[in-house]
Amino acid sequence: MQKNKQMISHLSRRAGFGSTPYEIDELSKLEYENVVEKYLNIENVPEVDILELYRYHPMTERPVLIGQSQFWWLYHMVNTKRPLEEKIALFWHQVFATGESKVESPFDLVKQIQLFKKHGLGNFKTLLIEISKNPAMLFWLDNNENHKRAPNENWGRELLELFSMGATNYTEKDVFEASRAFSGWTMYDRLPQQPWGPYLWDFKFDPDDHDYSKKTFLGHTAKLNGEDIIEIILQQPATANFIARHIYNFFVADEPQVPAWPTEPPNDKYAIKKIQENLIKYNWEIKPTLRELFNSEYFKGSLFKKVKNPAEVVAGTLKLTKNLNGPHPGWVEMQNIPGFMGQNLFDPPSVEGWHTGKEWINSGAFMTRVNFISDQITNVKLQGVKNIFDHIIKNLNNPSPQEVVTQCLETLGGVQVEQKTFDELVHHTESISPVICSNKPQMEIHISSILSLIVGTREYQFC
Numbered sequence: 001m002q003k004n005k006q007m008i009s010h011l012s013r014r015a016g017f018g019s020t021p022y023e024i025d026e027l028s029k030l031e032y033e034n035v036v037e038k039y040l041n042i043e044n045v046p047e048v049d050i051l052e053l054y055r056y057h058p059m060t061e062r063p064v065l066i067g068q069s070q071f072w073w074l075y076h077m078v079n080t081k082r083p084l085e086e087k088i089a090l091f092w093h094q095v096f097a098t099g100e101s102k103v104e105s106p107f108d109l110v111k112q113i114q115l116f117k118k119h120g121l122g123n124f125k126t127l128l129i130e131i132s133k134n135p136a137m138l139f140w141l142d143n144n145e146n147h148k149r150a151p152n153e154n155w156g157r158e159l160l161e162l163f164s165m166g167a168t169n170y171t172e173k174d175v176f177e178a179s180r181a182f183s184g185w186t187m188y189d190r191l192p193q194q195p196w197g198p199y200l201w202d203f204k205f206d207p208d209d210h211d212y213s214k215k216t217f218l219g220h221t222a223k224l225n226g227e228d229i230i231e232i233i234l235q236q237p238a239t240a241n242f243i244a245r246h247i248y249n250f251f252v253a254d255e256p257q258v259p260a261w262p263t264e265p266p267n268d269k270y271a272i273k274k275i276q277e278n279l280i281k282y283n284w285e286i287k288p289t290l291r292e293l294f295n296s297e298y299f300k301g302s303l304f305k306k307v308k309n310p311a312e313v314v315a316g317t318l319k320l321t322k323n324l325n326g327p328h329p330g331w332v333e334m335q336n337i338p339g340f341m342g343q344n345l346f347d348p349p350s351v352e353g354w355h356t357g358k359e360w361i362n363s364g365a366f367m368t369r370v371n372f373i374s375d376q377i378t379n380v381k382l383q384g385v386k387n388i389f390d391h392i393i394k395n396l397n398n399p400s401p402q403e404v405v406t407q408c409l410e411t412l413g414g415v416q417v418e419q420k421t422f423d424e425l426v427h428h429t430e431s432i433s434p435v436i437c438s439n440k441p442q443m444e445i446h447i448s449s450i451l452s453l454i455v456g457t458r459e460y461q462f463c
Contacts, residue, residue, distance in 0.1 A: 016083025069106035077315035088120035097353035135201030169238035184210030244275035253305035254357035310341035322384030401429035
């Protein structure tokens with residue numbers, strides 16, 4: 001695969017959910033750096049046209065069931081023209097994991113995802129302040145139960161351990177003092193859920209329930225409030241290192257699981273140090289930090305070093321095959337597929353989020369992945385699949401078994417497979433070579449069988 005096209009395919013998987021082969025062809029007419037800018041500069045790009053979605057499924061406009069919110073987001077992931085906006089929201093959903101299992105308000109969780117879309121590429125300080133006021137988060141981590149005379153440490157602890165600094169970089173005293181500083185950060189009482197689901201919560205600061213006394217946090221003593229705590233957190237080198245490692249783990253290459261970070265060193269200390277330095281250099285602005293990342297050599301050298309998470313598998317496959325562009329029987333059922341693979345959107349297993357990397361793969365999840373992708377990629381009725389066939393056939397100069405396999409791999413995004421896998425694919429192709437060029441319908445049938453084998457390989461699970 002031509003180098004520029006290979007890098008653009010790589011970028012499309014990491015900064016979005018992949019692209020169709022013809023989209024990659026068009027983007028490849030630009031320099032790589034200009035494509036990076038197209039992903040980053042989304043302000044003037046129109047948002048998803050969701051009127052058709054609301055027409056056929058009006059409850060997705062204000063969901064009362066988790067499935068409705070899941071379909072709303074999956075529809076956006078597949079159809080957006082601002083893919084990094086959805087991808088950064090997925091990133092922060094992993095970091096600030098908040099679950100429907102406790103919150104029981106799908107629309108409030110949708111509002112949280114919209115918060116991530118709005119501020120996810122902006123300033124991390126602003127994002128921390130906004131998530132600290134987010135009603136779903138306040139309820140999820142019990143800050144509505146954090147009172148002046150009865151502090152609740154849940155939010156204060158997770159803010160330090162999982163959302164900013166990482167474990168071992170603070171004391172129990174710091175947790176207690178941070179919690180006191182956030183006392184009175186609560187929300188208005190929720191009205192009953194029936195009959196149309198709960199009314200949206202609104203943030204409320206209760207001055208009568210806030211502790212205005214002096215606090216000592218990470219060596220700073222004053223009458224600190226929540227915003228002061230966040231300001232002090234952002235002054236700590238540990239915070240930049242922790243967020244940099246999260247960014248690397250999501251956008252570059254798989255790291256050990258978050259609980260192991262205090263004891264297991266990063267796989268690429270240089271890359272994480274550069275991300276850390278850029279966060280400080282750009283005063284915690286995420287967009288310029290990602291610009292540096294996407295243009296870096298360590299990013300360009302990270303092809304297929306990340307296991308796709310289930311949202312990437314499902315959204316990327318549906319985008320490739322164009323199977324979520326408009327209404328058809330069963331399209332709403334797509335909302336369940338990421339959960340079947342181990343990533344139930346809007347309902348992570350804990351505040352720690354999902355374990356990533358190779359832990360996405362077990363025997364059941366792997367079979368679910370392969371069956372789903374294979375069913376989609378071999379459905380010749382789908383326009384995206386027809387486009388894949390056309391792209392492969394159009395670019396076949398010499399329809400030898402090796403060339404056919406190579407072209408199939410390139411059309412699926414420049415998939416890189418081991419020599420043993422390639423040889424097995426060629427062997428399969430050789431077994432059908434007597435009819436591979438006989439006519440277009442026959443050719444599509446045999447190409448379909450090759451694609452089905454490719455998506456079932458170990459290598460295809462990486463992005």
